[in-house]
Amino acid sequence: MGTVIVVGTTFGVVARQAGLEPIEIAAMSLLVFAGAAQFAMVGLFAEGAATPLIIVTVLFLNLRHLLMAASLRPQLMRLSLGRRLLAAFVLTDESFAMATSYFRRGGTSLAYYLTFAVALFVLWNLSTLAGIALGSTIGEPRRFGVDFAITATFTGIVVLAVKRPADMAVALIAAGLAGALALAGLSTIAVIVAGALAPVLAIFARR
Amino acid sequence: MIWIAIVGSAVATYLTRSLPFALTARPALPAAAARYFEALPVAIIAALVGPAVLAPGGALTHGAEPLAAAIVVAIVAWRRSLLAGVIAGVAAVALLRLL
Numbered sequence: 027m028g029t030v031i032v033v034g035t036t037f038g039v040v041a042r043q044a045g046l047e048p049i050e051i052a053a054m055s056l057l058v059f060a061g062a063a064q065f066a067m068v069g070l071f072a073e074g075a076a077t078p079l080i081i082v083t084v085l086f087l088n089l090r091h092l093l094m095a096a097s098l099r100p101q102l103m104r105l106s107l108g109r110r111l112l113a114a115f116v117l118t119d120e121s122f123a124m125a126t127s128y129f130r131r132g133g134t135s136l137a138y139y140l141t142f143a144v145a146l147f148v149l150w151n152l153s154t155l156a157g158i159a160l161g162s163t164i165g166e167p168r169r170f171g172v173d174f175a176i177t178a179t180f181t182g183i184v185v186l187a188v189k190r191p192a193d194m195a196v197a198l199i200a201a202g203l204a205g206a207l208a209l210a211g212l213s214t215i216a217v218i219v220a221g222a223l224a225p226v227l228a229i230f231a232r233r
Numbered sequence: 234m235i236w237i238a239i240v241g242s243a244v245a246t247y248l249t250r251s252l253p254f255a256l257t258a259r260p261a262l263p264a265a266a267a268r269y270f271e272a273l274p275v276a277i278i279a280a281l282v283g284p285a286v287l288a289p290g291g292a293l294t295h296g297a298e299p300l301a302a303a304i305v306v307a308i309v310a311w312r313r314s315l316l317a318g319v320i321a322g323v324a325a326v327a328l329l330r331l332l
Contacts, residue, residue, distance in 0.1 A: 050235055053239055057239060058243045060246050063246060065281075066278075066281055067239075067242060071235065081238060081241040081245055084241075084242040085245040086277055087277050087278075088245065088250075090270055092252060093270055095252070099254065102254060107255070114247070115247060171323040171325070171328075174297075174298065174326040175319055175322075179315065179319050180279075180281050181286075181305040181309070182315040184275055185305075185310050196272050197275050197276065200275075200277070201279040201283035204283035205283035205288060209287065217281055218277075218280075221273070221276045221279075221280040224280070225269050225270075225272035225276045228269060231268070
């Protein structure tokens with residue numbers, strides 16, 4: 027929960043510093059509600075990336091939800107279709123991690139999962155608003171290094187996500203390839219090409 | 234254009250969250266595809282880091298960003314804290330740019 031507040035506030039600050047309007051930033055947290063994807067969108071907006079490219083990058087970034095939803099399916103199929111579609115909207119890395127450990131310990135209450143997931147949604151949006159207010163008061167972002175906050179956040183997320191040697195190899199290849207493509211003048215397609223190619227290595231990696 | 238990107242991204246994200254709940258038949262995913270999808274988010278986020286660290290602004294850098302990124306890696310690996318890493322990285326970039 028604490029992480030959500032910190033990352034949500036950081037998102038609001040960083041997006042504001044990148045020049046997005048408060049209403050656009052608030053809409054992203056309200057409608058997209060996916061941390062990594064929202065940070066990526068801010069980075070791509072700042073680079074002036076084409077709209078279809080932004081949407082495809084977000085789609086790829088969120089394909090992991092397919093796996094998480096498929097894994098929660100046995101429990102959530104007890105809900106009506108309408109409630110299932112609502113439950114899907116608040117499915118995040120955090121609520122999935124919580125639900126997985128809860129169901130594994132023998133828990134059966136879907137209200138417990140839904141309350142937790144909706145609380146995360148509310149906190150994420152409130153902390154985004156706090157970040158927007160905070161970000162509007164800081165002048166000259168480059169002087170304070172605030173423009174580096176997105177990159178630092180991404181770097182930290184990757185470090186925390188690397189659990190096996192294969193993960194590290196995938197991350198290094200993706201970063202190196204994307205950097206090389208950007209240097210070659212292909213910065214608009216660098217992220218999606220490197221991001222989609224590097225995980226091929228994981229298919230052949232030993233667990 | 235920003236609004237089209239926001240609404241399009243929202244629809245794309247919701248599709249990835251809701252498809253397995255909306256379908257009646259259980260989708261079977263081959264093990265190889267599961268491994269690919271598991272590695273995908275880390276790869277894309279790392280791919281966002283590469284250009285921002287190696288070529289901020291489109292040209293090769295030997296300045297503040299690579300050193301600050303190395304500091305973020307070290308701090309996050311040591312403290313396991315995203316916030317500590319981001320604060321250290323931002324402070325490092327601000328200081329290095331003064332030099």
